[in-house]
Amino acid sequence: MTHRRAAVIGCGFFSQNHLNAWNDLSERCSIVAVCDIDRAKAEAAARRFGVPKSYTNVDEMLANESLDFVDIATTAPSHLALAEACAxxxxxxIVQKPLAPDWTDARALVAALDRAGLPMMVHENFRFQAPLLRAxxxxxxxAIGKVVWGRFSFRTGYDIYAGQPYLAEVERFAILDVGIHxxxxxxxxxGEAESVACRTQQVRPGIKGEDHATVLLGHVGGGTSVCEISYASHPEPDPFPFMIFELDGEAGSLRVDAGCKIVWKNASGTHHETAAPEAVAWGSEPWTVVQDSVRATQRHWLDCLDSGAVAATSGHDNLKTFALVEAAYASAASGQIVRPASID
Ligand SMILES: NC(=O)c1ccc[n+]([C@@H]2O[C@H](COP(=O)([O-])OP(=O)(O)OC[C@H]3O[C@@H](n4cnc5c(N)ncnc54)[C@H](O)[C@@H]3O)[C@@H](O)[C@H]2O)c1
Structure with missing residues (x-):
């Protein structure tokens, strides 16, 4: 196992989870530098996490430091330029989702890493949440046979604007921010989707983008799924930050609920389990399931660097998800069904 030297770019709201998780993985890598255009944030992160160097300019950091990888935890508009500088x-x-604000930049980012012959991974952490891994x-x-139907639901009234005020300002909001997960x-x-139909709504006054989206996916092989995405719901209890989903299979069904609860049924009977996350010493509720998934995502990246395997959420894999995002926006704008294969 190689011990790696790495840097984190972006020392804002969510990067605190990245830095804590890298600390947990310190047997495998050391964060030797942090970078943020906001000097106070870069210095505060360096102090809090015992990182030896802080920078406000990525080119200066890349010129001065010998790095095995960089973790890009800034917001989407900066990802392409930062990834190109690293390439x-x-x-x-490893780059936070969404890879970019739009398809053109997302593709350019993946192409830049390809041209340089370098591995990359998108920090798409929902897949790495404990209940999802178990499901x-x-x-x-x-356990439930071939899956033929699914409902994937992230609907909350949690005040996400408190931690991420920039979300009120973006024209592509709920689909790009959480719908992408x-x-x-x-x-x-x-499996892959071949058709996308989407309706969006803006419920909260004063924001620029959609805060509700309902997406109907037609999957290759005949499956159907509904994705419900909302930052303006009032569910009781509010499951935030859990995604709830249910699957119908040819031989049974499975449901994942808040609190990491899984119930599945087939000819052998009904089974209840709790797929709790690993303990997170630095965790805080209600975020622990997310925080554990951040660490699991970062661990997967290190595993891939060690083995040379392509990450489950590689750039190319994530472009398939990004094509669904683009297709959803195109469908909402046109009122038509959109084929993700037509996104180019
Ligand atoms: N996976 C998840 O569950 C999850 C949850 C929340 C946020 N996120 C993602 O994390 C990313 C960061 O979100 P956030 O809420 O922490 O944003 P934030 O605005 O709090 O932090 C971003 C930081 O990046 C810095 N920055 C911007 N451009 C830079 C550049 N060119 N060079 C260096 N620093 C730069 C900013 O100064 C800021 O401190 C976003 O892509 C967001 O979608 C993911």
């Missing part, structure tokens, strides 16, 4: 220096990257294991084992999970359980 130019021969440094692999995927059950489905793969044939939901669509990715739909791909994991149902």
């Amino acid at each position: 130019a220096k021969g440094v692999p990257v 995927a294991e059950l489905v793969k084992s044939g 939901v669509l990715d999970v739909a791909r994991v359980f149902m």
